Amino acid sequence: MTERFTALYHVRAEAAxxxxxxxxxxxxxxxxxxxxxxxxxxxxxxxxxxVEAIEDLGGDLFEVRIALAVTxxxxxxxxxxxxxxxxxxxxxxxxxQDLELPPELVAQLGGPRHGAAGLRSQAGARGRAMTCSAIKxxxxxxxxxxxxxxRLAAGGLDFVKDDHGLADQHFAPFAVRVxxxxxxxxxxxxxxxxxxxxxxxxxxxxxxxxxxxxxxRDEGLDTVMIAPxxxxxxxxxxxxxxxxxxxxxxxxxxxxxxxIAPALLIGKLFPLIGADAVIFPxxxxxFGYSEATCRRIxxxxxxxxxxxxxxxxxxxxxxxxxxxxxxxxFYGRDTMLLIGGNLLSTRERLTEATSAFTRxxxxxxxxxxx
Amino acid sequence: MTERFTALYHVRAEAAxxxxxxxxxxxxxxxxxxxxxxxxxxxxxxxxxxVEAIEDLGGDLFEVRIALAVTxxxxxxxxxxxxxxxxxxxxxxxxxQDLELPPELVAQLGGPRHGAAGLRSQAGARGRAMTCSAIKxxxxxxxxxxxxxxRLAAGGLDFVKDDHGLADQHFAPFAVRVxxxxxxxxxxxxxxxxxxxxxxxxxxxxxxxxxxxxxxRDEGLDTVMIAPxxxxxxxxxxxxxxxxxxxxxxxxxxxxxxxIAPALLIGKLFPLIGADAVIFPxxxxxFGYSEATCRRIxxxxxxxxxxxxxxxxxxxxxxxxxxxxxxxxFYGRDTMLLIGGNLLSTRERLTEATSAFTRxxxxxxxxxxx
Numbered sequence: 001m002t003e004r005f006t007a008l009y010h011v012r013a014e015a016a017x018x019x020x021x022x023x024x025x026x027x028x029x030x031x032x033x034x035x036x037x038x039x040x041x042x043x044x045x046x047x048x049x050x051v052e053a054i055e056d057l058g059g060d061l062f063e064v065r066i067a068l069a070v071t072x073x074x075x076x077x078x079x080x081x082x083x084x085x086x087x088x089x090x091x092x093x094x095x096x097q098d099l100e101l102p103p104e105l106v107a108q109l110g111g112p113r114h115g116a117a118g119l120r121s122q123a124g125a126r127g128r129a130m131t132c133s134a135i136k137x138x139x140x141x142x143x144x145x146x147x148x149x150x151r152l153a154a155g156g157l158d159f160v161k162d163d164h165g166l167a168d169q170h171f172a173p174f175a176v177r178v179x180x181x182x183x184x185x186x187x188x189x190x191x192x193x194x195x196x197x198x199x200x201x202x203x204x205x206x207x208x209x210x211x212x213x214x215x216x217r218d219e220g221l222d223t224v225m226i227a228p229x230x231x232x233x234x235x236x237x238x239x240x241x242x243x244x245x246x247x248x249x250x251x252x253x254x255x256x257x258x259x260i261a262p263a264l265l266i267g268k269l270f271p272l273i274g275a276d277a278v279i280f281p282x283x284x285x286x287f288g289y290s291e292a293t294c295r296r297i298x299x300x301x302x303x304x305x306x307x308x309x310x311x312x313x314x315x316x317x318x319x320x321x322x323x324x325x326x327x328x329x330f331y332g333r334d335t336m337l338l339i340g341g342n343l344l345s346t347r348e349r350l351t352e353a354t355s356a357f358t359r360x361x362x363x364x365x366x367x368x369x370x
Numbered sequence: 371m372t373e374r375f376t377a378l379y380h381v382r383a384e385a386a387x388x389x390x391x392x393x394x395x396x397x398x399x400x401x402x403x404x405x406x407x408x409x410x411x412x413x414x415x416x417x418x419x420x421v422e423a424i425e426d427l428g429g430d431l432f433e434v435r436i437a438l439a440v441t442x443x444x445x446x447x448x449x450x451x452x453x454x455x456x457x458x459x460x461x462x463x464x465x466x467q468d469l470e471l472p473p474e475l476v477a478q479l480g481g482p483r484h485g486a487a488g489l490r491s492q493a494g495a496r497g498r499a500m501t502c503s504a505i506k507x508x509x510x511x512x513x514x515x516x517x518x519x520x521r522l523a524a525g526g527l528d529f530v531k532d533d534h535g536l537a538d539q540h541f542a543p544f545a546v547r548v549x550x551x552x553x554x555x556x557x558x559x560x561x562x563x564x565x566x567x568x569x570x571x572x573x574x575x576x577x578x579x580x581x582x583x584x585x586x587r588d589e590g591l592d593t594v595m596i597a598p599x600x601x602x603x604x605x606x607x608x609x610x611x612x613x614x615x616x617x618x619x620x621x622x623x624x625x626x627x628x629x630i631a632p633a634l635l636i637g638k639l640f641p642l643i644g645a646d647a648v649i650f651p652x653x654x655x656x657f658g659y660s661e662a663t664c665r666r667i668x669x670x671x672x673x674x675x676x677x678x679x680x681x682x683x684x685x686x687x688x689x690x691x692x693x694x695x696x697x698x699x700f701y702g703r704d705t706m707l708l709i710g711g712n713l714l715s716t717r718e719r720l721t722e723a724t725s726a727f728t729r730x731x732x733x734x735x736x737x738x739x740x
Contacts, residue, residue, distance in 0.1 A: 031507035033711035047509030086623030137401035139417030205608030232602035238575035253456035341403035
């Protein structure tokens with residue numbers, strides 16, 4: 001008996017064909033060849049995927065549970081995606097809805113090193129939700145980005161992050177932008193007395209990211225943003241091991257969540273490979289996620305797996321100051337609110353608007369958690 | 371005037387809202403903030419995405435062309451995905467259909483180093499389609515995999531590749547499997563006189579891949595398989611630069627092609643970041659790609675961009691010996707046919723069946739290209 005993990009798919013099919021379809025997915029995601037061509041009893045017993053249950057959800061939609069061998073993943077986060085959804089992602093009638101991983105596999109993958117509690121303690125944020133904004137637009141020179149970072153930090157935010165579009169472009173190279181913004185945020189923090197963190201966004205290949213991380217460390221920074229779907233799951237895992245003192249905020253870009261359930265991809269898998277906080281599109285903003293989806297992402301991130309530190313949910317995407325109280329009611333205080341464009345739109349009033357944001361968050365939580 | 375590249379989206383929307391929807395995508399994929407908050411005329415002129423055209427395709431579907439600044443990508447393949455589809459991938463009413471890249475950006479990205487012509491010359495395959503099979507199932511020990519590789523190579527294939535499920539698992543570690551399979555294929559090639567190539571599959575993080583590539587080189591091998599959606603586009607690009615003598619076969623796992631047009635993702639982008647050959651699901655096999663989609667993938671891969679070497683299309687996925695003539699008629703000879711499970715199903719007749727495969731391909735081309 002080898003240990004198994006369970007992948008849960010939603011499959012659009014006719015009732016007459018669902019058993020064959022489920023069996024085909026079990027083969028595709030394990031041995032990927034006709035079973036009759038396999039003459040090893042061990043492989044047939046221990047490696048071939050097993051259909052565990054098929055449930056009719058109505059309207060030609062079925063929930064299929066398939067048990068896959070933990071040995072085929074062997075602790076490699078990239079291989080987890082490959083085995084759970086790789087080739088099956090090419091079928092447009094299947095979505096990957098959830099993964100149930102045994103403690104052995106969860107322990108191999110590792111999960112957040114710092115988690116929500118670590119981010120909270122970095123920022124000295126107790127008894128309230130946390131706050132974040134972003135410097136943008138890309139295209140500005142480093143000095144202008146640093147100026148924005150300073151004015152945002154002056155408003156008392158916990159985190160000021162790079163826009164995810166900021167890479168290592170000529171108009172604001174990482175090695176110029178990051179020291180400038182770090183110094184700007186330090187200046188503001190010295191005045192406010194609040195330990196605001198500047199969060200650079202990593203980009204490029206792993207070699208470039210490693211150089212960026214060395215610079216981050218040299219600047220005394222302790223938090224970065226990374227996009228797991230661009231960097232590759234195994235690389236996020238490896239960089240986390242290499243830089244254990246850094247806290248990781250995951251960005252959902254290229255998450256194409258229509259094919260992998262958002263609560264699984266962003267809420268469960270990103271923390272599993274080491275994200276301490278996960279950014280996702282809040283309901284009612286620029287993206288179409290429902291309230292239920294957002295609640296599930298937040299709940300899943302906070303409890304990504306047995307024995308793992310909880311990660312911090314970071315709703316974002318077209319959020320406004322006016323929505324802060326409602327968002328705090330919805331997400332509670334174990335959350336970081338990220339408002340970018342709406343603050344930047346106040347232009348010369350940027351620090352005042354940011355200060356109103358941070359005060360609203362502090363006051364709101366105070367009222368609810370006396 | 372800065373140089374632009376064009377992203378072409380299909381957007382599901384009502385006619386009354388499509389202009390606003392297109393404008394929102396242009397902002398999302400460039401500055402990601404309200405335009406009124408931007409006080410830099412340079413950014414407004416040179417960086418903000420521009421809607422160039424909207425075409426009504428009927429049935430509430432629109433084709434939207436958006437021009438994005440080349441400077442925001444700056445030659446980083448990961449950033450290309452981020453800017454072309456990153457956040458917009460989170461909307462389920464948009465697919466990315468095509469990218470039109472100016473020569474400057476194409477040159478920065480580089481494309482195939484060896485291409486179809488290089489693979490053909492490695493294998494000494496002239497005037498006919500090329501042939502490939504895969505060793506599997508995962509779960510077999512290295513000696514059993516090597517035995518399969520030897521029997522397949524004895525049938526005169528051009529390439530014998532690892533199954534994409536074979537990573538660095540305990541049951542067949544890369545460092546044991548690869549030398550064993552390489553030696554097995556060399557033995558067979560010495561007998562057949564045909565220079566069959568063994569193609570290991572890379573897995574894990576970039577550091578692991580780099581160690582795997584060093585072993586590949588030490589074994590005298592010159593071709594590997596990589597999954598760009600797992601490894602990360604920027605990492606494929608970086609490894610290609612680091613190992614310029616290696617030829618790269620791209621595997622489509624996690625390609626979730628329902629949201630990015632397959633001809634773009636597999637046919638155009640994989641070669642652009644350095645794939646010399648691209649594996650994709652053939653029509654009429656286990657996957658739902660249409661004939662038209664497969665034809666477009668093949669045509670695009672062969673001509674991935676101006677000034678680029680052509681990549682080799684590799685249709686696969688449940689192919690059978692019986693379909694070889696039809697596939698050769700459909701794809702012509704500038705193709706590699708990949709048959710795995712159907713050959714492995716012949717068990718004790720594996721080498722004979724493989725030999726029938728390679729002879730059919732050689733004879734067919736001979737008849738059509740006298």
